[in-house]
Amino acid sequence: MTRTPVNVTVTGAAGQIGYALLFRIASGQLLGADVPVKLRLLEIPQGLKAAEGTAMELDDCAFPLLRGIDITDDPNVAFAGANVALLVGARPRTKGMERGDLLEANGGIFKPQGKAINDHAADDIKVLVVGNPANTNALIAQAAAPDVPAERFTAMTRLDHNRAISQLAKKTGVAVSDIKRLTIWGNHSATQYPDVFHADVAGKNAAEVVNDEAWLADTFIPTVAKRGAAIIEARGASSAASAANAAIDHVHTWVNGTADGDWTSMGIPSDGSYGVPEGIISSFPVTTKDGKYEIVQGLEINEFSRARIDASVQELVEERDAVRALGLI
Ligand SMILES: NC(=O)c1ccc[n+]([C@@H]2O[C@H](COP(=O)([O-])OP(=O)(O)OC[C@H]3O[C@@H](n4cnc5c(N)ncnc54)[C@H](O)[C@@H]3O)[C@@H](O)[C@H]2O)c1
Numbered sequence: 001m002t003r004t005p006v007n008v009t010v011t012g013a014a015g016q017i018g019y020a021l022l023f024r025i026a027s028g029q030l031l032g033a034d035v036p037v038k039l040r041l042l043e044i045p046q047g048l049k050a051a052e053g054t055a056m057e058l059d060d061c062a063f064p065l066l067r068g069i070d071i072t073d074d075p076n077v078a079f080a081g082a083n084v085a086l087l088v089g090a091r092p093r094t095k096g097m098e099r100g101d102l103l104e105a106n107g108g109i110f111k112p113q114g115k116a117i118n119d120h121a122a123d124d125i126k127v128l129v130v131g132n133p134a135n136t137n138a139l140i141a142q143a144a145a146p147d148v149p150a151e152r153f154t155a156m157t158r159l160d161h162n163r164a165i166s167q168l169a170k171k172t173g174v175a176v177s178d179i180k181r182l183t184i185w186g187n188h189s190a191t192q193y194p195d196v197f198h199a200d201v202a203g204k205n206a207a208e209v210v211n212d213e214a215w216l217a218d219t220f221i222p223t224v225a226k227r228g229a230a231i232i233e234a235r236g237a238s239s240a241a242s243a244a245n246a247a248i249d250h251v252h253t254w255v256n257g258t259a260d261g262d263w264t265s266m267g268i269p270s271d272g273s274y275g276v277p278e279g280i281i282s283s284f285p286v287t288t289k290d291g292k293y294e295i296v297q298g299l300e301i302n303e304f305s306r307a308r309i310d311a312s313v314q315e316l317v318e319e320r321d322a323v324r325a326l327g328l329i
């Protein structure tokens with residue numbers, strides 16, 4: 001049976017994450033080896049030529065699943081009929097820029113994109129925001145799309161999740177596939193909280209295997225939370241291939257489901273679970289099935305975790321209040 005191609009829109013397509021992402025989408029890694037895709041690349045006018053170059057390279061790969069590439073600088077065209085939208089392009093923080101300026105500049109990107117999604121995307125649209133500040137950019141886009149179910153707007157904390165798994169596997173000497181049920185809570189920022197208290201290492205409780213709270217507090221958490229900055233320092237540019245990999249993982253898991261007995265981390269609109277104020281886009285442990293996700297309920301949150309979740313959530317509340325004051329939501 002021939003399947004109808006899935007329309008995947010990628011913003012910031014000419015950027016470094018875009019370059020690492022598009023070939024993987026076109027090869028079937030985002031949605032599955034039997035799912036044809038049409039790509040819509042959104043760029044600002046200055047990025048269009050480079051996006052055209054990437055499209056030429058995509059053509060040259062002769063990917064059997066790739067059924068077309070459109071390039072545009074108009075969000076209304078880019079999101080027309082979109083089933084999946086990866087919002088990667090964002091305004092980076094530059095020297096001397098205050099947080100309020102950054103939020104305002106990104107509001108100028110994510111508000112119109114949210115509106116274009118609202119007006120033109122397919123009914124089953126799923127949105128992943130990668131561009132920073134990812135959680136609050138997702139909130140801005142979501143607020144501009146009142147006709148799209150709020151839960152379709154998500155922010156990427158899968159890179160943090162993968163980083164935490166990798167660090168924990170190294171520490172405990174197991175394979176990454178032996179780590180299950182790790183959680184990133186809160187914001188994709190240095191306040192995020194990678195939680196191992198409910199995680200398993202080769203079938204045993206991770207916190208018990210590690211048995212070293214000082215390592216968790218002083219090494220593991222800061223290493224994961226500041227990994228993005230460490231990569232910028234080492235590479236002279238922010239993470240790209242690993243961020244693209246996490247975007248692929250996020251959407252693939254959302255669409256295809258989590259494995260039995262495991263969960264993942266996604267930035268999603270809070271329903272008030274775990275004392276996280278309703279509406280902010282915060283990272284939670286989630287299971288996914290049939291294209292939908294659910295927050296894992298009933299986890300006991302100890303004091304160590306509570307303080308750290310609350311601190312990251314507080315930062316998200318402040319970001320929400322700032323964009324509200326700017327009239328962006
Ligand atoms: N959530 C995460 O885990 C995570 C990880 C890594 C990077 N990021 C963020 O992802 C974003 C992109 O990173 P990058 O390295 O690809 O940046 P980049 O600067 O290489 O590329 C960004 C691209 O976006 C384009 N762009 C800017 N405004 C746009 C708009 N309004 N519409 C369409 N395109 C637009 C630019 O022209 C550029 O080509 C940054 O905000 C970065 O901080 C997030």
Ligand SMILES: O=C(O)C[C@H](O)C(=O)O
Binds near residue numbers: 132159227228231243
């Ligand atoms: O782009 C950044 O500021 C860092 C990025 O969000 C990352 O976590 O690698």
